[in-house]
Amino acid sequence: MSSELIVFLVLSLVAVGAGIGMIFSRNAVYSALFLVLNFITVAVFYLLLGAPFIAMSQITVYAGAIMVLFLFVIMLLGAESLAPSGELPWQKPLAYVLAGILVVESLYLVFLQARPDMVVVAPDAAVNSMESLREMAMALFNQFLLPFEVTSILLLVAMVGAIVLTKRERAGQK
Amino acid sequence: MVPVDYYIILSAILFTIGALGVLVRRNPLIIFMSIELMLNAANLAFVAFSRMYNSFNGQIFVFFVIAVAAAEVAVGLALIVEIFKTKKNINIDEMNSLKG
Numbered sequence: 221m222s223s224e225l226i227v228f229l230v231l232s233l234v235a236v237g238a239g240i241g242m243i244f245s246r247n248a249v250y251s252a253l254f255l256v257l258n259f260i261t262v263a264v265f266y267l268l269l270g271a272p273f274i275a276m277s278q279i280t281v282y283a284g285a286i287m288v289l290f291l292f293v294i295m296l297l298g299a300e301s302l303a304p305s306g307e308l309p310w311q312k313p314l315a316y317v318l319a320g321i322l323v324v325e326s327l328y329l330v331f332l333q334a335r336p337d338m339v340v341v342a343p344d345a346a347v348n349s350m351e352s353l354r355e356m357a358m359a360l361f362n363q364f365l366l367p368f369e370v371t372s373i374l375l376l377v378a379m380v381g382a383i384v385l386t387k388r389e390r391a392g393q394k
Numbered sequence: 395m396v397p398v399d400y401y402i403i404l405s406a407i408l409f410t411i412g413a414l415g416v417l418v419r420r421n422p423l424i425i426f427m428s429i430e431l432m433l434n435a436a437n438l439a440f441v442a443f444s445r446m447y448n449s450f451n452g453q454i455f456v457f458f459v460i461a462v463a464a465a466e467v468a469v470g471l472a473l474i475v476e477i478f479k480t481k482k483n484i485n486i487d488e489m490n491s492l493k494g
Contacts, residue, residue, distance in 0.1 A: 222395065224395060224396055225396050228396045228400060232400075232404045235404065235408065236404070236407055236408065236411070239408055239411035239412070239415075239431055240411060242415065242424075242427060242428075242431065243411060243415035243418065243419060243424065243428060248421060248423050248424060251423075251424050251427055252427065255427050255430065255431065258408075258431065258434070259434065262408075262434055262437075262438055265401065265404075265438060265441075266438075266441055268396065269401070269441050269442060269444075269445045270445060271441050271444070271445075271453050271456075273453070273457075274437075274441060274453050274456050274457065274460075277457065277460055278437075278460070281460050281461075281463075281464055282430070282460065282463075285464065286430065286463065286464060286467050289467060289468070289471060290423065290426070290427065290467070290471070293423065293471045293474065293475060294423055296475065297474070297475065297478050297484065311417070311418075312418055314417075315414060315417035315418045316414070316418075318413075318417065319410050319411075319413055319414040319417070322409075322410050322413055323406055323407060323410040326406040326409070326410070327403065327406055330399075330402055330406065331399070352450075355450065356450045356453060356454065359450050359451075359454060360454055360457070364454055367458060371458055371461045371462070374461070374462065374465050375461060375464070375465050377465075378464075378465030378466070378468045378469050379468065381468075381469050381472070382468045382469055382471075382472040385469070385472040385473060385475075385476050386472050386475055386476060
């Protein structure tokens, strides 16, 4: 058993445990912190897969910016723990059954339908270097330039939208 | 060297946990976080396939997914704050009307 496999197994246990802790903890702040833990473990998986740039964006954008926004809103609203309202009694068992079906179905599709041979070891790519980062930037700014620019417009629209949504009442009072 | 299949299995499990969170929780903030978890699982599969085919396209797609997720969270949380201001409550079962 290689050391990389041991790291993968331990971290995947942490990632799955953090995911389960996120959906089952009663306090929303704990859920957010579990999700941060999950994002950091996934960032380590990206490093193992030879994608350092994506790993760093994962930590700065997801674990940094998005989760801070979540924590800010949770504490602003005081929505740590909502009182359980009249939920449908059959909803939770049905949800567990459907989730079980989903995981079995996805594993079946990926492994038995697509490739019956099961194990593929990726080629040892030279992706973990500065040279590869330069190549990725060349692809991003040449081949994918249009999606890149569209993304910048999307971010601008989201920013304007968030400001308009939260400022609406004050503008109406004037 | 970890086989790519293990990453795909982990991605499927994380995606299922996110879907389960959307189904069982009634707090819209937790549902939002579960959606982020599902996006993250899809990103993990993208990077794993990018490694498998030795191509950068998967990583570039993940970059775009992260940007779109950031935009989505900004607008979604603004909506939740606005709903809380008008209804004083953010239970998802009570968000059943489009008018405030």
